[in-house]
Amino acid sequence: MLPGNPEGLSMAIETEVGVPIEKRRPLRVRETLVGVLKMRESAIFLALLGIMIVITIVAPNFATSGNIYRVSRQISFVAIASLGVFTVILTGGIDLSLGSIIGISGVISGLCMEAGVHYLLSIGIGLVTGCLVGAINGLLVSYVGITPFIVTLGMLSMARGSIWIITKGWPVENIDERILVLSQGDILGIPVPVIIMLFISIIVHFVMRSTVFGRRVYAIGGNEEATRLSGIDVKKIKCIVYAISGLMAAITGIMLVARFNSAQTSSGDGWELDAIAAAVIGGASLQGGAGSVIGVLIGAAIMGVIRNGLVLMKISAYWQTAIMGLIIVLAAVIDRIKNR
Amino acid sequence: MEYLVEMRQISKQFPGVRALRDVDFSIREGEIVCLLGENGAGKSTLMKILTGVYKQDCGTIYYRGQELVLNNPKDAYERGINIIFQEFNLCPNLSAMENLFLGNENRTKRGLFSYTKTRKRAQQLFEMLDIDIDCDAKVSQLNVARQQMVEIAKALAYDTKLLIMDEPTSALTDKEITTLLAIMRTLKRRGVAIIFISHKLEEVLQISDRIVVLRDGENCGDVETAQATKNHLVSLMVGRAVTNGSAKRTTIPSQETLLEAEGICGGRIQDASFSIKKGEILGFAGLVGSGRSALARLIIGAEKRSAGTITLNGSSVVIRHPKDSIAAGIAYLPDDRKNMGLVLPMTVRENTTMCIHEKIRRLLGIISSKEEHLVVNRYIDELDIRVYSSEQKVSTLSGGNQQKIVIAKSLAVTPKLLILCEPTRGIDVGAKAEVHNIIFQLADQGISIIVISSELQEIFNLSDRIIVMHEGVITANLPRHEATQEVVMRAAIGTAS
Numbered sequence: 001m002l003p004g005n006p007e008g009l010s011m012a013i014e015t016e017v018g019v020p021i022e023k024r025r026p027l028r029v030r031e032t033l034v035g036v037l038k039m040r041e042s043a044i045f046l047a048l049l050g051i052m053i054v055i056t057i058v059a060p061n062f063a064t065s066g067n068i069y070r071v072s073r074q075i076s077f078v079a080i081a082s083l084g085v086f087t088v089i090l091t092g093g094i095d096l097s098l099g100s101i102i103g104i105s106g107v108i109s110g111l112c113m114e115a116g117v118h119y120l121l122s123i124g125i126g127l128v129t130g131c132l133v134g135a136i137n138g139l140l141v142s143y144v145g146i147t148p149f150i151v152t153l154g155m156l157s158m159a160r161g162s163i164w165i166i167t168k169g170w171p172v173e174n175i176d177e178r179i180l181v182l183s184q185g186d187i188l189g190i191p192v193p194v195i196i197m198l199f200i201s202i203i204v205h206f207v208m209r210s211t212v213f214g215r216r217v218y219a220i221g222g223n224e225e226a227t228r229l230s231g232i233d234v235k236k237i238k239c240i241v242y243a244i245s246g247l248m249a250a251i252t253g254i255m256l257v258a259r260f261n262s263a264q265t266s267s268g269d270g271w272e273l274d275a276i277a278a279a280v281i282g283g284a285s286l287q288g289g290a291g292s293v294i295g296v297l298i299g300a301a302i303m304g305v306i307r308n309g310l311v312l313m314k315i316s317a318y319w320q321t322a323i324m325g326l327i328i329v330l331a332a333v334i335d336r337i338k339n340r
Numbered sequence: 341m342e343y344l345v346e347m348r349q350i351s352k353q354f355p356g357v358r359a360l361r362d363v364d365f366s367i368r369e370g371e372i373v374c375l376l377g378e379n380g381a382g383k384s385t386l387m388k389i390l391t392g393v394y395k396q397d398c399g400t401i402y403y404r405g406q407e408l409v410l411n412n413p414k415d416a417y418e419r420g421i422n423i424i425f426q427e428f429n430l431c432p433n434l435s436a437m438e439n440l441f442l443g444n445e446n447r448t449k450r451g452l453f454s455y456t457k458t459r460k461r462a463q464q465l466f467e468m469l470d471i472d473i474d475c476d477a478k479v480s481q482l483n484v485a486r487q488q489m490v491e492i493a494k495a496l497a498y499d500t501k502l503l504i505m506d507e508p509t510s511a512l513t514d515k516e517i518t519t520l521l522a523i524m525r526t527l528k529r530r531g532v533a534i535i536f537i538s539h540k541l542e543e544v545l546q547i548s549d550r551i552v553v554l555r556d557g558e559n560c561g562d563v564e565t566a567q568a569t570k571n572h573l574v575s576l577m578v579g580r581a582v583t584n585g586s587a588k589r590t591t592i593p594s595q596e597t598l599l600e601a602e603g604i605c606g607g608r609i610q611d612a613s614f615s616i617k618k619g620e621i622l623g624f625a626g627l628v629g630s631g632r633s634a635l636a637r638l639i640i641g642a643e644k645r646s647a648g649t650i651t652l653n654g655s656s657v658v659i660r661h662p663k664d665s666i667a668a669g670i671a672y673l674p675d676d677r678k679n680m681g682l683v684l685p686m687t688v689r690e691n692t693t694m695c696i697h698e699k700i701r702r703l704l705g706i707i708s709s710k711e712e713h714l715v716v717n718r719y720i721d722e723l724d725i726r727v728y729s730s731e732q733k734v735s736t737l738s739g740g741n742q743q744k745i746v747i748a749k750s751l752a753v754t755p756k757l758l759i760l761c762e763p764t765r766g767i768d769v770g771a772k773a774e775v776h777n778i779i780f781q782l783a784d785q786g787i788s789i790i791v792i793s794s795e796l797q798e799i800f801n802l803s804d805r806i807i808v809m810h811e812g813v814i815t816a817n818l819p820r821h822e823a824t825q826e827v828v829m830r831a832a833i834g835t836a837s
Contacts, residue, residue, distance in 0.1 A: 210706050210707060210709075211701075211704065211705040211706050211707060212697040212698075212700075212701045212705045212706075212707055213705055215690060215697065215707065216697070218683075218686065218690075219683050219686065219690070219694065222683035222684065222685045222686050223679070223680075223682065223683040223684065225679060225680050226674075226679070226680050226681055226682055226683050226694075227683065227694070228642070228662060229640075229642055229662050229672060229674060229680055229681075230662065230666075230694040230695045230749070231661075231662045231663035231664075231665070231666035231667070231695050231753075232662075232663065232694070232697070233661070233663055289683070289685050289686075290685065
C-alpha cells in the first residue's frame with residue numbers, strides 16, 4: 001500500500017509541468033519516510049508526546065501504571081464517540097446531540113435490564129435506540145434539508161429531556177452485573193474499553209479507507225455537488241453517517257453504564273465538546289473531506305491526557321473547564337496559521 | 341468635444357490567450373456607447389481594465405485628457421467610474437436605502453447611523469431617476485428590475501461620471517427594459533457617460549449614440565448608431581469566414597436515433613424537444629444564460645423537470661437523479677470544472693473512478709484497488725493525461741489536465757451519450773485541440789455527443805448538427821451545412837424571423 005497521505009509529495013511537485021518524466025512511478029522508501037514526517041498525524045503525535053513529557057515532569061504520579069490504566073480507559077470512551085461524529089464531520093456536517101444520545105441509550109438499556117430483559121438483548125436495544133436517534137437526525141438533515149447544527153442542537157435537548165421524562169430524574173440502578181466487564185474488566189492488563197476502542201478504530205479506518213462508502217463520505221465533504229453529479233446518492237450517505245454517529249454514542253453510553261454500575265441521567269452531558277474537539281485537534285476539517293481515524297485517536301488522547309494532567313496537578317475544576325476550552329481554540333489557531 | 345475617457349492601443353495577454361490587441365475605445369460625457377461582440381471577444385476584459393480589476397500589458401488610458409493609471413478598482417471608483425455587473429452586489433438582507441450608502445453611511449453628529457439623512461438622500465436619488473421604490477423595502481423583496489434600479493441609484497450616490505452596464509437587460513421583461521432605457525436617458529441628460537454591453541440589437545439601436553464592435557480581442561467597427569443596421573452589426577460581430585480547426589470530421593453518424601427528449605420544461609426552459617443519433621455530435625449554441633446547460637441539467641436529473649419525457653433507444657427512461665442518468669449511460673461533464681466536476685482535495689485515482697464505484701466494488705463494498713488502478717492507468721494513457729502519479733491531488737494539475745480527468749471520469753462509465761458543457765473553457769490552445777480530437781474519436785466509436793459551448797467557432801468545428809437556444813427556448817435546429825455563423829447568431833439573439 002502507498003502511504004495514507006501523499007500530501008507532502010504533491011506539495012513538493014507544486015504545479016505539474018506538463019512533462020511526464022516518469023509517469024506514475026511508484027513512491028520510493030525515502031519519499032515515503034518524508035511523506036510520513038510531513039503527515040499531519042505525525043505533528044500532533046509529537047505534540048501528544050511533548051504534552052506527556054511536560055506532565056510527567058510536573059506531576060510525577062502521571063507515569064504510574066495505575067494512572068495510565070485509568071487515563072487510557074477514560075480516553076477510550078471519548079474516542080469511540082469521537083469516531084462516530086468524525087464520520088459526520090467528514091461530510092461537512094456536525095452532531096451536537098451525541099452527548100444526549102450517550103445518555104438515552106444508556107438509560108434505555110438500563111431500564112430493559114431492570115425490567116428483566118436479557119442483558120445482551122438490552123444492550124442491543126440500547127444500540128438500536130442510538131442508531132435510530134442518529135437516523136432521525138440524518139433524515140432531517142438530508143431529506144428535509146435543515147442545517148445539521150440546528151437539527152442536532154434540537155435533538156440534544158429533545159433526547160436529554162426524554163431521559164428526564166422517562167426516569168423522572170432517578171438513575172437506573174438495577175444493572176445486570178454481567179455487563180460490568182465491558183468497562184471494568186481487563187485482558188492481559190489492558191482495559192477492555194481500550195480493546196473495544198481499538199477494535200472499532202480498525203473497523204472505521206478500514207471502512208473509510210477501503211470501501212466505496214468511505215470513499216463517498218470523503219467525496220461529499222470535498223465537493224458535494226460534484227459528488228451528486230457523479231451519480232452518487234448524497235442524501236442516503238449523509239443519513240447513514242448520522243446513524244453511525246448515533247450508534248457510536250450508544251456504544252459509549254452502554255460502556256458508561258457498565259463503568260458506573262448504573263445508568264445516570266446526566267451521562268454524556270457535554271461530551272459533544274470533547275468528541276468534536278478530539279476530531280478537530282486530530283486534523284479533521286469542519287468543512288469536511290479531511291481527517292483520519294489515527295488523527296482522531298491522537299486528538300482524543302491529547303484531550304484525555306491534558307484533562308488528567310490538570311487533575312494530577314490539583315488544578316481546580318473551574319480552571320480545568322476554561323483551560324480545555326482554551327486548548328481547543330488554540331489548536332484551531334495553530335491550524336489556521338499553518339495553512340495560511 | 342473632449343473625451344471623458346479614452347483608451348488607446350490597449351493590449352492584454354493571458355496565459356495561452358491574447359485577450360486584447362491594440363484596442364481603442366473612447367466615450368464623451370453624456371454619451372451612450374454600446375460595446376458589442378461575441379462571448380469571448382474581449383468585452384469583459386476591456387471593461388475590467390477600465391475599472392482597475394486587470395492591468396493592461398500596454399496601452400494608455402486618458403481621463404479628461406490626462407493619463408490615468410489604475411492600480412486597483414478603488415482608483416477607478418474615485419474617478420467616478422462605476423460598473424454594474426450581471427450579478428448584483430447588493431446585500432439582500434438590508435433595505436434599499438441602506439444598500440445605497442453601504443460603505444459611505446450617513447451619520448448623525450454623534451457618529452451614529454442616521455436614518456433621517458439616509459432616507460432623505462435615498463428619496464432624492466429615486467426621484468431624480470423617476471423611479472418608485474420603497475426606501476425601507478428589503479432588497480430581497482424587490483424584483484430583479486428594482487434591484488437593478490437600486491444598483492443604479494447606488495452608483496449615482498457616489499457621483500458617477502461613467503457607468504458601465506454589463507448586460508443589464510438580460511433578466512428583465514420588455515416593460516422593465518423600457519423603464520431602464522428611460523432611466524438611461526435621464527442619466528445621459530445629466531451628463532453621465534454610459535457604456536452599455538448587450539447582445540440585444542434592438543435595444544442597442546434604440547438607446548446608443550455609437551456602437552463599438554470587438555471581435556477576437558480586436559477593434560472591428562466603430563459606427564454611429566444612426567448609420568448602423570442589424571445586418572451590418574451581425575456581420576461585423578461574426579466577421580471572418582468559418583475556418584476549420586486542426587482536426588476534421590470524416591465519419592458520418594448513423595441514422596439510428598439514440599435519445600429523444602420531448603417537451604422538456606423546468607426552470608427557465610420551456611418545451612424543449614430534440615433528438616440525437618448514434619455517433620452524432622450535436623452542438624448547442626447560444627449566448628451565456630440562454631439555458632443550454634440548464635437544459636442539460638434537466639436531462640440528467642440534476643434539476644427537477646416539471647414536464648417532458650426522455651426516450652433512449654426507443655424505450656422511455658425515468659431519470660430523477662444523476663445516478664439514474666449514469667445508469668442509463670448518459671454522462672455529463674459540467675461547465676464549472678472546479679465546483680461541479682472535480683473533488684479537488686482528492687487524488688487523480690479517486691476522481692477518475694467517482695462514477696463507477698459499483699463496477700470496482702467487491703464483497704462488503706470493498707474497492708478492488710487492482711481494478712481501480714487498471715481503469716485509472718488506462719485513461720491516463722488513452723487521454724495522455726500528464727500526471728506525476730495517480731496519487732497526485734487533482735488541485736495540483738493544470739486546467740487542461742484537470743479537464744481530461746473530468747472527461748476520463750465520464751468515459752469510465754462507458755456512456756452511450758456524453759454531454760459536454762464548455763469542454764475547453766479556460767484551457768490553453770494545445771489542450772483544446774487535444775480535447776477536440778478526443779471528441780472526434782469518441783464519436784467515431786459510436787458515442788453520441790452533445791457539445792455546449794459559448795464559442796461559436798468551437799461549435800462549428802465539432803458539430804454535425806447545431807441547435808441554437810435563446811432565453812430558454814430552442815430557436816433553431818440546423819444541419820451543419822445549412823448553418824452559417826450569421827444564421828446561428830441571429831437565432832441566438834432571438835431575431836431569426
